[in-house]
Amino acid sequence: MTLEEKAGQLVQPFGWQAYEHTDGKIELTEAFRRQVEQGGVGSLYGTLRADPWTGVTLETGLTPAQGAEAVNAIQRYAIENSRLGIPILIGEECSHGHMAIGATVFPVPLAIGSSWNAELYREMCRAVGAETRSQGGAATYSPVLDVVRDPRWGRTEECFGEDPHLIGEFAVAAVEGLQGERLDGENAVAVTLKHFAGYGSSEGGRNAGPVHMGWRELLEVDLHPFRLAVEAGAASIMPAYNEIDGVPCTVNGELLDGVLRGKWGFDGMIITDCGAIEMLASGHDVAADGREAAIAALEAGIDMEMSGVMFGKHLAEAAREGRLSEETLDRAVRRVLALKFKLGLFERPYADPERAAAVIGSERHAELARRMAAEGIVLLKNEGGALPLDAAGCGRIAVIGPNADQGYNQLGDYTSPQPPGAVATVLAGIRAKLADEPERVLYAPGCRIRGDDREGFPAALAAAEAADTVVMVVGGSSARDFGEGTIDLKTGASKVTGDSWNDMDCGEGIDRWSLGLSGVQLELIQEIRKLGKRLIVVCINGRPIVEPWVDEQADAIVEAWYPGQEGGHAIADVLFGDVNPSGRLTVSVPKHVGQLPVYYNGKRSRGKRYLEDDSRPRYPFGYGLSYTEFEYSRLSVEPAVLAAEGTATVSVDVTNVGARSGSEVVQLYVSDAASLYTRPLKELKGFRKLELAPGETRTVRFAVGREQLSYIGRDLEPTVEPGLFRIIIGKNAEEEILSAELLVREEESP
Template sequence: MTTEEKIGQLIQPFGWQAYNHIDGKIKLTDAFKEAVAKGAVGALYGTLRADPWTGVTLETGLSPAEGAEAVNEIQRYAIENSRLGIPFLIGEECSHGHMAIGGTVYPVPLVIGSSWNVELYRDMCRAVAQETRAQGGAVTYSPVLDVVRDPRWGRTEECFGEDPHLIGELAVAAVEGMQGESLASEDSVAVTLKHYVAYGSSEGGRNAGPVHMGWRELLEVDLHPFRKAVEAGAASIMPAYNEIDGVPCTVNKKLLDDILVGEWGFDGMIITDCGAIDMLAAGHDVAEDGQEAAARSLEAGIDMEMSGEMFGKHLLKAHQEGKLKEAALDRAARRVLTLKFRLGLFERPYADAARAGRVIGSEEHRALARQLAAEGVVLLKNEGAALPLKAEECGVIAVIGPNADNGYNQLGDYTSPQPAGRVATVLAGLQAKFADEPERVLYAPGCRVRGEDREGFPLALETAAKADTVVMVVGGSSARDFGEGTIDLRTGASVVTGDSWNDMDCGEGIDRLSLRLSGVQLELIQEVRKLGKKLIVVYINGRPIAEPWIDEHADAILEAWYPGQEGGHAIADLLLGDANPSGRLTISLPKHVGQLPVYYNGKRSRGKRYLETDSKPQYPFGYGLSYTQYQYSNMKVSAGVIGPDGEATVTVDVTNAGERAGSEVVQLYISDKASAYTRPERELKGFKKLELAPGETKTVSFKVGVAELEYIGEGYKRVVEPGVFKILVGGSSVDTLEAELVVKEEAGA
């Protein structure tokens, strides 16, 4: 390969700019054809991505079959019109579904984490891989493995939660589900782990801000999920935008070379995030110009640049001037080509358009999305058994709030435009339940997510007054402006004004100072509460909400996060008791933003309380209510004394003591009573989701050995220290049974 051809393999421009879709036909652009002729491009990003950023709409975008045909046209041209005939690597966004028109929109990762159902998530990943590969996408930029430390951060919704063990288990499921038994399979795509690393611990919760973290914590917490995913065979990884201790991740050789490749044995491809190399010269300011930034990042271990702009402009000149070693260029090109071979692109570069039409958005995938949503919704409060509502007794239901019937607001960020009626809102879900009695479900938007407009209050109060039960659907929005009109607050009707209202208060780049509800939502709820009706609050949002008034005055509270396209049906199932809540929090919910950070696995030494209140969250990690009750008993640890390399078995009986079938999340925590270096008060080390019939008892067992007991000790090495460990098992991080396990230098001594 020539130097130019090697560099070309490392460049990934925006794929939606490679073609025009006119009158139902795909026409490749002249710029794209010229780049192919020069060997100046080896991959495309977001070829099928549709959203306001790309400018691709339902009208200009591609159907599932057309998307596959477009990718085939691109591949065919690249293979037939370049000197070496190397197929392209097509990379797509698939955090909670393929971000293409027609793709199934699953709940956001925060819901998936709250489901605690690893097997179900693995099934979802398999389904997403099927939809993506059916259109020719071969790499996904997911899963997001960031550990959330400050939920003011707008990308909290893209994460599984605040615990590294839970994230690690889901990371492995993502690798196994997406990549399957063979990357060359028609049902497989290569995962890209992101964002490597500590992106969720930025200063002040501001996106891409500096990270102030000790090396021990980095190794023990934030790197753990990535290590687990690499051990599972992850094919690609993406460094984060942030710096750690003054070194941007994009050029951090210790992270990219020493740990990732040297210690973990990673042999896949490393790709930057979009614009990350630019930040080295204009943001981090660790490079004098773009050429130095491009060369340094390649030398540090980067193989491909998303957007391709800096590599395309500067790598050849840097090489010609002796500022870029040939060995680094060869290494990067080799890794990219190896991934293409592993994906089977040389043998099978083309997609099956007919299959794409069958697989994408299938009924099976929609059912999976509904189940994930139902299992990930968390019941936070249920005063006086306000839920479930009994259909024959609950009377008229008023569904009120800005998120009651706004489909985009329940999808989260990184979603494509949706045709009318495809997203089931809470209103639509309840209307479907009462299809034979439509007069029993009333609706008024009341207000918007953001803004001070109260002109919808009169209609909302009038509607609530007619009802027996009020379901307030409030929260946030990560919906980009799709230009599809807004809602008339005075009538509740959808209108097109020419100026679409953007309610976005969460999502990438949307970080907040507060965790309160935006706009006048709280005021609306308070006015409705004065009517004396049963008040059910449903949160649809991308980050925790801290509203003490609602915690005190609502009869019941459901935290649904962004539940995806089938979320409205899932929430209706839960409200009416057709499903039993089994979601458990994977992120601690504070009473007040001033308590942050409140993550459960903090150090013992972090202090007791503030003057105004204690430091405990409103709702702790692992918490969630059910329509039944679970009892734990007969906890045993055998053997009670083990050596540093030994293993004990923990067993506990769990009983469904209520009258409804349900699923309990049994959680295992470890607490080291004394250690050479400080450790968290308790750490999650195991969990199992257990289905139980009324009155049924099951015995749950966990293995506790090196993986559960080790930590980063002297010399930053993993070690199991002798001593006494508390073993805690229960239904949340604060509701557990307790036993002791002793580790001695000689087992049984």
């Protein structure tokens, strides 16, 4: 290979710029053709991606079949018009579904984590892998394994939660579901774990801000899910934008070569985030210019650059001038080519348009999206049995709020344009439940997410006055401007204006200093509450909401996060009792933003209160209510004394003592009584979600051994120290139900 051909394999230009789509005809651009002919293109990013950032719309974008045809045209040209005929790696965004027109939009990861059902997520990942690969996508930039430490961060919605053990369970499920048994399988795509590492611990919750963290915490917390995913066979990793202790992750050789490749034995590909190399020279300022940044990144262990600007511009010339070792360049090229061989791209570079049309957006996948959304819904409050609603006896229902009928607002960031009717809103879900009596459902948006426009208040108050029950659908929005215009606050109808309204208050790059409801939403709820009607608050959002007045005044509160395209149906299923809520929080919800950070597994020495209030959260990690009740009994730890390398079996009986079938999330926490280095008071080390009929009892068993008892000790290595541990079974991190002791004995001298 020539130096240009080698460098070409390490660049990843924007794929949507490789073609033009006009009147149903797909044509490759001259710029793409020229780049292929002049040395090759190793990969393309977001070839099938559509959203306001790419500028690809429903009109200019591709149907599932056309997407496969476009990928085939790209591959054919690369294979037939480059000297070596190497196929291109098509990389796509798939955080909660393939980000392509027509693909199934599943709930965001924060909602997925709240399901506490990793097996269901594994099934969802198989569906996402099938939809992506059927169109020709072979790699995905997911899962996001960041540990949330400050929910003001706009990308909280992209994460599973605040606990490394829970995230690790979902990380393994993602690898197994997306990659399948073989990377060259027809439904398999290579995962890219991100963002490596510490990205969820940025200063002030600001995106890509500095991270102040020592190696012990980094290894115990933020790197834990990544290690499990690497052990499960993850094919690719993306370093984070942030710096840790002054070293940007993109050039952190100790992190990339030392830990990832050295200690963990990772042999896959490492790809940068978009623009990360430019940031080294303009942002972090650890490189004088783009060439120096590109060389430093490659030498630190980077194999491919998303966007490809710096690598494509500088690497070949740097190697020719002797500023870059050709051996270092060859190392990266081998890793990229190895991944392409593992994916079977040399043998099967083309997609099947007919299969793409059949698989993508299938009815089975929509049903899976509805179940995933339902299992992630968390019931936070249910005063006086306000829920579930009795469809026959609840009278007229007023569905009010800016998220009641705005489809894009329930999808989250990294979402493609949606055709009319593709998203089931809460209003649509409730109307479907009462389809025989449509006059019983009233609707008014009341206000928007942001802004101080109260023009819709009178219509909302009138609807609430005429109803027996009010379902207030409020929260946030991560919807970018898809050109839909805005809503008429008086009528609720869509209204296209000269100035497109952007209600976005969450998502990538949208960080906040408050966790309260944006705009005048709280004021609208307060005005409606004065009418004395039964008030059900449904939150659709990408980060926790902190509104003490709502917590105190609402009869019921349902947290749905961004529930995806079937979210409206799933929420209605929960509201009317067709589904018993089983979601549990994976992020702690504070009483006040001034409590942050408030994650449950902080150090014991962090203090217990402020002058104004204690430091406990409003709703703790693991919290969630059900329409039935569960009791725990017969906790057993056998053996109660074991060696450091031994394993104990923890068992507990769980009984549904209520009148409804329901699912309980059994949570096991471990507390180290004393250790050489400071530890959290308790840590989640196991969980099981089980469905129980009324009166049914089941025994749940957990294995507790080295993985659950170790921590990062001397020399930054995992160790199990002898001593006493408490084994705790709880309904959440604050509510302990049963506990027992486990003693790890000293090793006997030889």
